[in-house]
Amino acid sequence: MTMERLTASSTLPADVRQPAYVPSEHGCGIVHLGLGAFHKAHQAVYTDDALAAAGGDWRTIGASLRSPKAAEELNPQNGLFTLIERGVDNTSARVIGSIAKVIAAKGNSEQLLETLSDPRIRIASLTVTEKAYGIERMSGGIDTSHPAVAADILSPDSPVGVLGILVAALKRRCDAETKPFTVLCCDNLPNNGAFVRAGVLEFARRIDPALADWIEAQVSFPSTMVDRITPAATQATLSEARDLTGCSDLAAVETEPFSQWVIEDDFPTGRPAWDAGGALFVKNVAQYENMKLRMLNGTHSMLAYAGFLSGRDYVCDVMADPDLAKLVKRHIIAASHTLDPVPGVDLNTYAESLLQRFSNPNIRHETYQIAMDGTEKLPQRIFEPAITAMERGQSIAPFAFATAVWMRYCLGRTDNNATFELRDPRQDQIEKSVGTIKSPDEIATRLSGLDGFMPKELILDQSWNSAVSSKLALMLDKGMLAALHNEAK
Structure with missing residues (x-):
């Protein structure tokens, strides 16, 4: 039997909240x-x-x-x-x-x-x-x-x-x-x-x-x-x-x-x-934007690439993995340290709320869905806080790892050589840049050099380049699971 479509004339169960107006x-x-x-x-x-x-x-x-x-x-x-x-x-x-x-x-x-x-x-x-x-x-x-x-x-x-x-x-x-x-x-x-x-x-x-x-x-x-x-x-x-x-x-x-x-x-x-x-x-949204972009969205991007490449289909699956969960928490905390105080917000409390939200087993948010459009997202989510961390003398490791795992994702194949669509507006440029190159240093150099993508402050910083390349090298040499375990030590 065909069920009636929901319309203004539908009679709904009492426990379904309806508009409190006509x-x-x-x-x-x-x-x-x-x-x-x-x-x-x-x-x-x-x-x-x-x-x-x-x-x-x-x-x-x-x-x-x-x-x-x-x-x-x-x-x-x-x-x-x-x-x-x-x-x-x-x-x-x-x-x-x-x-x-x-x-x-x-x-x-x-x-x-x-x-x-x-x-x-x-x-x-x-x-x-x-x-x-x-x-x-x-x-x-x-x-x-x-x-x-x-x-x-x-x-x-x-x-x-x-x-x-x-x-x-x-x-x-x-x-x-x-x-x-x-x-x-x-x-x-x-x-x-x-x-x-x-x-x-x-x-x-x-x-x-x-x-x-x-x-x-x-x-x-x-x-x-x-x-x-x-x-x-x-x-x-x-x-x-x-x-x-x-x-x-x-x-x-x-x-x-x-x-x-x-x-x-x-x-x-x-x-x-x-x-x-x-x-x-x-009057000014900027502080709230930075908080969300760096703590939530930046972490989301990192866990999406790392989770997808390690076989975790959903965010809640990522949080159920001890190594990934540790890296998620590390990234959130590192991102919070790059922020100035946000009016009316306790950043530690916000960090805990993010961990709880990501862990919700009833929200089936696909890592592959989150992973799309990386070249549009990484500049404000990862690179900007990385520069702030460098200026403040803080660890750049979480942001270098996020960048390296995105680069690993850009190869378009898993450790088992299963291929996937990047779904990025610069996909053609990415594929031409990396081609069949095997060297992690060369892959990192070429992807970092995409026109207008990575800020010069990072491109010209040797410690940043070394951190990104070494993390990418481990992913390519030992595989994602081993790289995640090593990063979470």
Whole structure:
């Protein structure tokens, strides 16, 4: 028998938490680009709490730029979806009502541009990953070789990429003398507001300098720090949602109980009461960003490469291995020592919370999923704290190990010679750099020398190079398990 899809008319079990408001009675004030699992487990939940606490026309219209999948999942369900929270000892289900609908914008951005031009839309938020922007991290300028950026410069009125869509929508609002929306980047990037602002301004200046001046003067780009471990949804996720709600839900997601959102409070045309869901509004997000990027994300990257290469499929499997667990703790503590004090946060307590979160056996977060896009992630997660550690006279070993294990991963094969896809935007460059080279010193030199990747402070430091090469050599000579055991001594 076919089970009924989750919709606004569904009758749900009493133990499934439902929106504490009537979603259809609230208009939309947010457009979110890149509506995936993380947005549903994070910002959508905060907006759900805000609507319950303070009301307002703050529901979200999602936009999928790559596939119609999100629209096909959510639109037949009136935007509703099940959020499954998996704690160590219990699992709970909650239906979220903050998403109104989803626009499938791939190949046809007109509906999305019309929606973004609506004066009722006051925030354009984003979770599209760093590589989708087409902004060069080192220079802050746009990457004109990026396919979407190149296409949108040639055809700015029918954009396909993130920067092109934002600029085209802002141009329509400027021409109509409508107040601009706030651009709210929720991607896991340092200083993400300034990052997106720089890209938007340069793109706009290339096609319309007067528009760029208007954006520079009128548009706000607050920075954010986001945190919630959200594994990719699987058939098991959908099956459990069906069991918990009694409805078929193709948009269900699973996540951990912990959630954190720190936001620079700069919203000229208003914002939801996200603080009702626990969001923290501050003047400067940078200290919180660095804490998360170095302690959580940097450790995540290290354990993903080390775990995957040693046969550990999930983060909780990594934490069940004594050697890996020791290296995870070492990295978290080393990263914390590179930080200045963070207002309102005890770094030792935060470190312990990370170890507990990583160990949660009910969160099946794949190491291979975390391991993607290394060239985009290592500069801020590993290299920046490594430089700080060098400047402060602290040990660089944890960061050198993380770099070496990434280099070992870049060879694209396990110790058993099973091959895998790197899933990195610079995969072609990586493969050409290492080729069939066997020497760990040469592999390290070539990967370190990828254009704009590793800072010169590290490339020119002999102690750093020696540490990375020696650790990589052991991985290649003795295998990952032996290298992990030696590193954890």
